[in-house]
Structure formats: C-alpha cells, structure tokens
Amino acid sequence: MIRLHVEAPLFGGAVVEATADQAHYLTRVMRLGPGDAVSLFNGVDGQWRARLAEAGRKAWRLVAEDLERPQIPPLDLDLVVALVKRARLETIVEKASELGVGRVRLMLTERTNADHTNIERLAAIAAEAAEQCERLSVPPVLAPIRLADLLASWPAERRLMFCDEAGDAPPAARALAGAPRPAGAWAVLIGPEGGFSPQERAAIRAVPGAVPVALGPRILRADTAAIAALAIWQSGLGDWEGT
C-alpha cells in the first residue's frame, strides 16, 4: 500500500490536493488512476485510506474515506547530530526517521567544518523514509544550532545519551540499564567525525541528564554511531519492547 505524508487535516470526507510531486509519483511512477486507494497520514489525525480523483489538467486530489490506524504520539526522542558530510548526514536523517526519532536537531561544533546544509532536502528524506517505514509522523529537521547554545537552553527533564568516543564511558546498554521507565524525554547526541574538543566534552557531561555511553572498541563513523546508538536506545528504552 502506498503511503503519503500530507500537511492537510484528515477526517472522513477530507479533500487533499496532491502536490505536483505527489501527483507525478502516483499517476506516472505508480500508474494509479481515478478511484485507486492510497493511505495518508499527517502526524496528527492517524492514517486514512483515501481515493484518488482527477481535478483538472494534471491536478489530482485525494479524498479521505476511512481511518486505518489511529494516531499514536511519536517518541519524545531527539537525535542531535553534528553537521557531517552531506551523504552521511542524509543517511543519518533517513535512518533516524526509520528508527522512530521524534525530531532531528543539527549542531555546529568546534570541529564541524560545514555551517549550513539543505534542510528542505533533509526534510524530504525524512518524509520519504517515514512513508516507507509505516510510521505515522515525519520527524522535523531543525536548523543547525551551536553546541553552546544548545546546551545553554537544554531542558532540565530531557536526558541525554552522549555517545562519547573518548574512552571512559560505560558500554551503551549497561549505561542505559538503570534509566527510569517509561523513558520520558531523551536525546541521542552524536559528534562530528573529528570528535568533540575537551571543553565541549566537559560541557556535555555537565548537563544534569547526561548519560555518557561507549559504542565499542572500534572507531565508528558518525552515521554508523547514530544508527547503532538509536537502535540500542530503542531496544532498551523505546517502543521495541511492545512489539
């Protein structure tokens, strides 16, 4: 079943105009026609079965009919990741969406070379991954923020799984084993390929809810570290247990 993320409200009878990209995808790539069924979700109203209808030259709309899955709130899990090379950052965003992250926050650090990225493209990657993996929401991708600013405004209640390659942190699963359940608000933090500076490390560890963790004896690239950390968090504290 084809699933599309839309911005419009969804309810029985709701009419949603397909974007040009969506219309192209549905009618040209997937070769659907009037009356064919598609599933829609918007992150708020659950997943709805909808029917495709023609609405003029190259214009298509989708009419929501029945609720297929009620909305469930996304996990309150941020992925905070340094700006790394484009291909690896795109991998990270795709995988974060697949692995149920609630929000992706981009971060600038002392050893981050880039200072900007194509947020729209990352948002499109997050949406496509969400459509394919069957989640009911798309994680927003927030504009880059300096690590110092991020830490200065860190909410007291949000715990922070700090993937700390510098050595003395306990292994991830053991470090998370004592965390309260249900998990509540968390973030997973992944540094740049060059690591954090000693001052940055100290500042991160000083966050009240910081949980430094190690990801094994090998040096992981940023994308590998992000996926591994998210999998272990999900496995121990996330929504994997209920499946």
Add this chain to the structure above:
Amino acid sequence: MIRLHVEAPLFGGAVVEATADQAHYLTRVMRLGPGDAVSLFNGVDGQWRARLAEAGRKAWRLVAEDLERPQIPPLDLDLVVALVKRARLETIVEKASELGVGRVRLMLTERTNADHTNIERLAAIAAEAAEQCERLSVPPVLAPIRLADLLASWPAERRLMFCDEAGDAPPAARALAGAPRPAGAWAVLIGPEGGFSPQERAAIRAVPGAVPVALGPRILRADTAAIAALAIWQSGLGDWEGT
C-alpha cells in the same frame, strides 16, 4: 596515524611492497615521503609501525619496525545478508566492518532480484573501513550462495540471530538475553527488502541455533536492519562490554 591493511607477513624488519593504490595514497594524497611512519596490519601478526622507503621509480616499500598492538582474534560473527541494491549493500559491508563482523556472507533468496555483485569492490570497502576503524583484520566477503545451500550446510554450533520482520518474534535484546556467554559462534541474518517467503522463514527457524528477533514496529530497510542488529548483538554479546 595512517593504517594500511597488507597481505604480507609482518615482523621486525619485514619489507612490504606497497601496491600502486597504496603508493598513490601515501605519497600523493597524504603527501608522505621516505622515512615517514605508517601502521600496518594483516589480520594475523598484529599492528606494526613501519617506515616508508622509495624503491625505484614510483615504487615504494614499507619496512616494519615495532609491534604496536598484538593481534586479537576477530569475533566469530558472520553477517549473512541478501543481495540488495548496490548502494545499500556497500553501506552494509562498510558498517559490518566497522561493527566488528568476522565475515560477510552474501545470500540469494526467492525474492532477491540480483544474482551477482562486485565482490572485489565490496572487499575494498571492507578493507578501507577496517583501516579507518582501527580493527586488526578485514572481514572477508564471500561469494553469493543460495539460502537453501547455506542452511543445508549450517554448522550445528553456530547460532543464528534471525531478523524476522514477519511479526511474532520477541524484541532483539530480550531474545538474546538468555544466550550463553561467552558468545561463541554466531551469525546475524538479514533478508531482502521484499522479505523471506513463508517457506524460507520456516526453514530458517528450523535451524537448531536459530533465534528469531524483531527490530521494532517500523519496517526497516535492509541496511538499517543490518546495522541495528549488529549493534544490538555487539552490545549484548560482543566485545562492547569489555571497553
């Protein structure tokens, strides 16, 4: 420190001819010259500090001097993965190397479209990842084999973490919690994007050491599933605990 995987034996005074690619990388990309230090490993003799020496026109050799790290045996962990699209397969091999896999086995299944791949390129990706992540061996990448043949010759003592998206398997961490330690011989098995057929699933589950596991409520792409499963295996049964 630059690390290179070589095939030659390593010992104090061993002379290793650099391949053309290695010579180019060392002298042109990294701009090293005679007398500069490089680390070498071959999967058997540990990691050795070596010095670069010129040996004629465009020919370079490396002379091993001191043992930097003694050899440790790689984990006895196979990754068995269906032939998926090239880019995703390359990601899987890179990440498997980073995550300490001992051997990558490629598999053909009923729903695998491809029947061949560029093994040399995958081997080069595994080697480069091993050089960067500081492991002391490169996981071999074996030629594709049919799932039925793989199962028919499955060794009785090798346990099999079967990433089974079809629903009723327990979550990965819980499924692995009761496994004996030290872990011994294991494999992680990841199917094609279209999943296994019911017959294939039944055959895999019939392997005496099979441990079916679920990787959460979302549908993961093959590369995401492979990385997530390897991270959870390492976290629970592998070499992460000792770090």
